[in-house]
Amino acid sequence: MDLAFTPEQQEFRAEVRSWMEAHVPKAPLKTLEGREGFDEHVAWERELASGNWGMVTWPEAYGGRGLDLIRWLIFEEEYWRAGAPLRANQNGIFLLGPTIMEYGTDEQKAKFLTPMAKGELIWAQAWSEPNAGSDMAAIRSRAVRDGDDYVISGQKTWSSRAAFADWCFGLFRTDPDSKRHKGLSFILLPLDAPGVTIRPIRQLHGETGFAEIFFDEVRVPVANRIAGEGEGWSVAMATAGFERGLMLRSPARFQAVAQRLVALYRQHADTASPDTRAAVLQAWMDAEAYALNTYHVASQVIAGAHIGAEASLNKIFWSELDRSAHRAAMSLLGATAELRTLPGGKGGGEENAWLEGYIFSLSGPIYAGSNEIQRNIIAERLLGLPR
Amino acid sequence: MDFRLTEDQRNLRDVIRDYLDKEHGPEVLRRLDEGERRDPAIWAGLVEMGIAGLLVPENHGGLEMGLIEAVLVATELGRANVSESIADTALIAAPLLAGDRQEALAAGELRVALAHPINPWIADLANADMVLTGGKTIAAPEQCEALESVDPLRLLYTPMSADADDALLDRAALITAAQLLGAGERMLDLATEYAKMREQFGQPIGSFQAIKHHLASVAVKLEFARPLIWRAAYAAQHGHARAPIHISHAKVAATDAAVFAAETAIQVHGAMGYTYEVDLHFWMKRAWALAGAWGDRAFHRQRVDEAVLGGTLPITPDQTFASE
Incomplete structure (x- = not known):
């Protein structure tokens, strides 16, 4: 066990950091869920691709950098630390891409992967x-x-x-x-x-x-x-594994949420109740736990392990953590929580990002296989309970 | 960066687990409960396995291992519900003692009780050769008053005057967290086995989603407590300034996971879980006991709270493994 980054890993972090500082849009984009915002997010994907940051773990031949999962986690930490936008490209790069990499023919790889990494096909x-x-x-x-x-x-x-x-x-x-x-x-x-x-x-x-x-x-x-x-079924299950597990929801995303939540808490510390304060702390603690578990799993994968039903543990944890964190933010905001536009027009897309985030967090325990299905998978495949 | 146990660490864990599975099963707990509660033969076996000298330097007769190994062994001690004061002596006190004492300790000839103002009792005081408190060792008192714990295999005594010692508190909280994790893992195993065997409505109750979902939720809690304990051990071993915060975080998560495992396991066992006859109660009561030992949930949450919400700890996503 070695929980220190190598000098090369630290250099890589510095490289990502300086690129993100120079390129991440200063104002938040409009919501990814609407036409205008979607187009803004696609433009950002192309900006990322111009720096060769589309998907750092992919082979160079397909528009990647051929890096390992630890470097991917570092990339994600710097990505979310910089406040970069959500990935319009996520279905491609995190789900279909790995599936094609594992099951696709050479022709399919050539045809689909590079445009995917470049954000040309969503x-x-x-x-x-x-x-x-x-x-x-x-x-x-x-x-x-x-x-x-x-x-x-x-x-x-x-x-x-x-x-x-x-x-x-x-x-x-x-x-x-x-x-x-x-x-x-x-x-x-x-x-x-x-x-x-x-x-x-x-x-x-x-x-x-x-x-x-x-x-x-x-x-x-x-x-x-x-x-x-x-x-198709076994291919789809592999894709679902990517979705539930390591790639789609990197820990840095939730650590960044927790960090913003702590900042929000400080703004509202005078009026926050003790139970809300406890919920804020729990969100931070859980985001840390998720990060550690991901590093543990990534280290195993690098050493050749295959992750199967374990991905269901992850999916439950990140989806419930995300919902709890945003619920805590809603509590901190009190009567402001319901406002979609903030007084004085604070500007920039979704003004009340906590409200939008809370609404989105409610989908987490449902998509990618509901958490009830995940619990069945854990019970049957990890604990060995009868079907 | 490689967040895996080494092959040696996995082997150590497996060897200890196999030994305890063979030598320290539920029938041993029942025998101890009906008798003297401590057994020199069990102590001798643990010493034979090298646990007493685990952290003692080789030149004092030990294995010179570190805190990662210590938490792995502590997890196994918790999983087997070992009640001898081996964790206190070998995994907590040993590195804090002078060299000649470490030698006796590694040989299994010395048992150390731990006194700290955070605990209103001292465990295993009557059979201790000395007491570690406030950074120094003192003689065990000739007489002490025994207290009764809900945990039938726990031996507690009223405290003598004890001095604070942060190093002792941190190490003890870490080792306790690891024992809680082990207890939680065992309770999940017990409840899972029961759910496979117990039939109602013509099928094993473990085939019902109500039961599956309970047990899956326990598996999630345990899974995400484990790496917190490993990181805390690593940070403490390497002298990171954040280590006390990580230890407190680990103690809270392990407590929550173990108590949740206990309450879920009794529910899955139904009325059987409420009996003295089913093995579950040994681990459940140990979890209650350790939840309050060496700083309860509120104490350790407060330490994390002060660092994180109090604003001294940088918490951007790149800080997970920061040393300063």
Whole structure:
């Protein structure tokens, strides 16, 4: 065990820090969940790519820097320390990218990874259906083979970023006689293909960050399938593992939230109740615990370990931590908490970032597999309880 | 940066765990509970395993290991509910003693009781050869009054006059946190095994989501307490200025995890959990006891609170492993 950064790691930190200081937008961007804000965030992705910061862990051949997970954590610490924006690109770089890296052909890697790292192609997810939410194996959307194409029909829902994204990835039933987890395939397709209709869904905060996608005989080349026909479930589970685990929610994001929460507490220390003060402290303590656990897991992965059901422990922890931290902020703000615009127009996108953050935090325990599903996974696969 | 146990550290943990699984199971706890509560043969076995000399320098007959190893061993002692004063003597007191005493200690010939004003009692005073308090050792009193703990295997006595000593408090809180983690892990195991075996409505109760979710929540709490203890041990070993804050953080998290594990485990055991017959109560009562020992939750939260909300500690995301 060695909990000190090497001189090379410290140099890398300094390099990220100085780039971020020079490039991170001074004023907050508009919300990622709306059209205007989405475009601002995509512009930021391209700015990041111009510094070759799109995805530092990817091989250089695909627009990355070929760095290990410790350097990724350092990058994230400096990214959030600098107050940089949310990643419009997250479905691509954190979820689909690693999936293609693991299961894709060389052609697929060449075609999709570099534009992804450069922020040129923004991806949406297409998993859930009206009758396949937590029970994702109940998927009914079909991809019927016709020569070198699949013809896709059906409906997906809760597709994050689908209202604005360029492409989507998801699971489709390629064997019409199959049931449950079998006969599903993992397919990528452009959202401007003929037969695709997007119907944005207004979310709790009023914006349209996710959408329904309708497929009416959409033709997609078979070459857009990742891994074998009928192997989609295991590919999707790997993607879900990335989503729940190490990559999507780096600890620095929550440490930055905790740091801002402590600053907010100091502004309201005179009026804060003891239980709110305790909640603020707990948020900071939990963000630290999450960071330590992530370093522990990252060190194991670097040494060759494979992370499976353990990712569910992480997902529960970060999602509940995020909700608690924002709830504490709402308590500190008291009667101001409900205001979407602050007196005197403090300006810059979502003025009351704590309110927006609290609303968003309520989705954390639901998306990426609800926390109830995560608890089932922990109980069955880590503790060995009967299904 | 490599936040993993080394192979030697994993081996040490596994060897101690295997030994205690074999030699210090629930049947031993019941035998002790019905008899003298301490057993020289158990002490001799722990000394034989090298635990007494774990932190003692090699030139004084020890293994010269550090605090990471100490918390790993303490976790196993908590998991096995070891009640001999080996943790106090070998994992807390040993490095604070003079060389010749360390030699006797490593040989298993010396038991040390710890006196500090934060505790209204002293554990294992009657069988101690000396008392460590305020940075020095004094003779154990000839007579002391025994107190009764809810924990049937804990031996407590009224305090003599004790002097504060931050080094002792920090080390003891760290080792106690590790024991709490071990107790919590064991209680999760006990409840999980019970849920697999106990049937209602024609199936194991562990197949019901109500039970699964309870136990999964305990697994989450324990998982995220563990690296806090390791970081605290590392920081203390390397003399980081933040070590006392990390130790307090670890003690709070381990306490919360162990108490949560205890309350969940009794719930999963149902009425059986409320009996003296089921093994669970040994660990549950130890968790209650250690939760209050060496600074309770409020004390340690306050130390973290003063550093973080009081504003002296830099808390940007790059500071997780900061030494100053």
